[in-house]
Amino acid sequence: MCMTCGCGSEGVHLDGHKDDVGHEHEHVGTDGVVYRHAHRHHHHGSDVSHRHDAEPAVPREIRIERDILAKNDSFASDNRQRFEQEGVLALNLVSSPGSGKTSLLVRTLLALQGKTPVAVIEGDQQTSLDAERIRATGIAAVQVNTGKGCHLDAQMVQRALAEQAPTPESLLFIENVGNLVCPAAFDLGEAAKVVVLSVTEGDDKPLKYPDMFRAARLMLINKCDLLPHVQFDVQRVIENARRVNPGIEVIQLSAVTGAGVAEWLDWLEREFGAVKARRADSVAVLKRRVAELEAQLQAQHTFPANEPHDL
Amino acid sequence: MHELALAESVLQMVDEAARANGFRRVRKIVLEIGQLAAVDPAAMRFCFDAVVRETVADGAVLEIEEIPGRGWCVHCAAVVPMDDFVAACPQCGSFGVQSRSGRELRLKTLEVE
Ligand SMILES: Nc1nc2c(ncn2[C@@H]2O[C@H](COP(=O)(O)OP(=O)(O)O)[C@@H](O)[C@H]2O)c(=O)[nH]1
Ligand SMILES: [Mg+2]
Ligand SMILES: [Zn+2]
Ligand SMILES: [Zn+2]
Ligand SMILES: [Zn+2]
Ligand SMILES: [Zn+2]
Ligand SMILES: [Zn+2]
Numbered sequence: 001m002c003m004t005c006g007c008g009s010e011g012v013h014l015d016g017h018k019d020d021v022g023h024e025h026e027h028v029g030t031d032g033v034v035y036r037h038a039h040r041h042h043h044h045g046s047d048v049s050h051r052h053d054a055e056p057a058v059p060r061e062i063r064i065e066r067d068i069l070a071k072n073d074s075f076a077s078d079n080r081q082r083f084e085q086e087g088v089l090a091l092n093l094v095s096s097p098g099s100g101k102t103s104l105l106v107r108t109l110l111a112l113q114g115k116t117p118v119a120v121i122e123g124d125q126q127t128s129l130d131a132e133r134i135r136a137t138g139i140a141a142v143q144v145n146t147g148k149g150c151h152l153d154a155q156m157v158q159r160a161l162a163e164q165a166p167t168p169e170s171l172l173f174i175e176n177v178g179n180l181v182c183p184a185a186f187d188l189g190e191a192a193k194v195v196v197l198s199v200t201e202g203d204d205k206p207l208k209y210p211d212m213f214r215a216a217r218l219m220l221i222n223k224c225d226l227l228p229h230v231q232f233d234v235q236r237v238i239e240n241a242r243r244v245n246p247g248i249e250v251i252q253l254s255a256v257t258g259a260g261v262a263e264w265l266d267w268l269e270r271e272f273g274a275v276k277a278r279r280a281d282s283v284a285v286l287k288r289r290v291a292e293l294e295a296q297l298q299a300q301h302t303f304p305a306n307e308p309h310d311l
Numbered sequence: 312m313h314e315l316a317l318a319e320s321v322l323q324m325v326d327e328a329a330r331a332n333g334f335r336r337v338r339k340i341v342l343e344i345g346q347l348a349a350v351d352p353a354a355m356r357f358c359f360d361a362v363v364r365e366t367v368a369d370g371a372v373l374e375i376e377e378i379p380g381r382g383w384c385v386h387c388a389a390v391v392p393m394d395d396f397v398a399a400c401p402q403c404g405s406f407g408v409q410s411r412s413g414r415e416l417r418l419k420t421l422e423v424e
Contacts, residue, residue: 058424059338059422059423059424060334060422060423060424061420061421061422061423062328062332062334062420062421062422062423063419063420064324064328064418064419064420064421065417065418065419065420066324066417066418067416067417068317068320068321068324068342068416068417068418069317069320069416071320071323071324072320149316150313150315150316151313151316153316181313181349182313182316184349185313185349185416186316207397210395210396210397211349211396214396243397243406244396244397246407
């Protein structure tokens, strides 16, 4: 809109004139001079007011001093708070394209079927059929359209949550876009990042993408069924991963044969148990607090009535 | 294309500042980018020029202050230069240097009119 005359950009005019008619207005420029002039209805289409040729431009400095990722981080912390309150274990699955995230998810969902409520958010653009592969297991999957985007951000996840709210005390798998670079920088509010690395990739990957391996809590070495056929040193990749992240946990598995998947399911159960226990604790604290407040209220009500009136 | 998302994020912050401060043109944008932040300044400039077209920041100069990586060695307690997260401490040769600076990604100031 025009900041000076207040006219909107969709044919809305404060002074009642028409789109094709110009108007006149008056305002004080940054130089303190009062400008009165007519102008055709240019409609700037943004929140920026128009220029005056007579008015000298006086530059000034504005200090912002804000983290470029601050906006994403604030959406992420909203998501995290929501997950914690509802006892949802949210995991952010990251890898290069083709490491086996979707295959592993499908196998995991089938194993958890009938035992644990699960939901999936699909952000991978490499294979647009991923959400279909997930839905074929009978699990609800929301496909997030990242457009040209190379990563999911916390606001996209929030929109996906609005589309399909996760059940309290459930697992939420978020399959990120196949990319080991920027998903490391964009917090989604997850409890942990799980990085999948397949044995058909180089064992130096943790050194090439240290940010991602530092950000991950768990590394899954996938496609271990192919180990006899490839040059891949499992000990070396673990050493490399621990060089950038000494605390990283490691599980070797195969999404195709199912070898090692039991260990991954145990890891999930342990993490999920911890999330549920924290929720139970906070609910217990809340209940105690409510009970205390109720007792206080009760005391205030009954105390004067039962007390003999000495004065 | 990590930088594209960051450039868009910067533009969003500039738009917010334009609404709050009522300026109509940005002449200069100063960013602080740490050398350990995995952001390529050249790619950042390229993406920035693409996203600011026909906005308040069209034609603005993008100034990038690069912050060198520095770390603290948990073994010998020295403060050392840090080029990446995996290099050994140049003083004692052990691994386990913790970053102290170099991860910055900040919008510092705007010069506006
Ligand atoms: N041999 C073998 N192939 C696998 C394994 N996991 C996935 N794949 C194959 O790797 C390809 C990519 O898998 P996909 O799950 O789509 O990877 P994503 O891009 O990370 O989701 C597919 O052809 C899978 O069949 C595995 O454990 N062993
Ligand atoms: Mg996939
Ligand atoms: Zn106007
Ligand atoms: Zn005017
Ligand atoms: Zn008007
Ligand atoms: Zn990205
Ligand atoms: Zn040292």
